[in-house]
Amino acid sequence: MLLQKPELDLKLSISVTTRKRRSSEADGIHYHFLDDKDEFIRRRDAGEFLEHAEVHGNFYGTPRKGWRSGSSKAAMFFSTSTTRARSKCGKRSPRDVVTIFVLPPSMRELRMRAGAAR
Numbered sequence: 001m002l003l004q005k006p007e008l009d010l011k012l013s014i015s016v017t018t019r020k021r022r023s024s025e026a027d028g029i030h031y032h033f034l035d036d037k038d039e040f041i042r043r044r045d046a047g048e049f050l051e052h053a054e055v056h057g058n059f060y061g062t063p064r065k066g067w068r069s070g071s072s073k074a075a076m077f078f079s080t081s082t083t084r085a086r087s088k089c090g091k092r093s094p095r096d097v098v099t100i101f102v103l104p105p106s107m108r109e110l111r112m113r114a115g116a117a118r
Contacts, residue, residue, distance in 0.1 A: 016040065016049070019058035032063070 003010050016032045018040050027033050034040050040059045044052050052061035104110045 013062055015060050015062055016043070017058060017060045019056075019060075034059075 002008060003012055014028065014030070014032055016034060018034050018037045019031075021027065021031070021033045025031065025033075037059060040061070043049065044059070044061060048064055049061035050064050052059065054060075104113060
């Protein structure tokens with residue numbers, strides 16, 4: 001809902017992943033899906049990601065392109081794992097990073113998500 005308020009000037013970062021797209025997901029909206037892990041590795045090695053991680057055998061990364069591009073003063077929101085959040089808050093990120101940990105609505109939902117990730 002916050003992203004829909006133009007006066008807040010917020011931007012959502014869309015991660016790149018090599019995992020399979022779920023039927024409820026759309027490329028470019030939920031993730032940028034890559035079918036080829038070698039392509040992800042090539043892009044990673046070329047420095048195209050602000051951060052990256054391997055989770056459950058799949059690669060995830062935040063593209064550098066678009067991050068604080070031009071004169072944009074928009075705040076950037078990331079939806080990420082705790083592992084990737086730690087790397088974002090490390091030496092590569094500005095000091096004004098704020099992290100918010102959001103739990104799934106129930107243990108049942110968490111188990112469902114964990115099963116879907118495998």
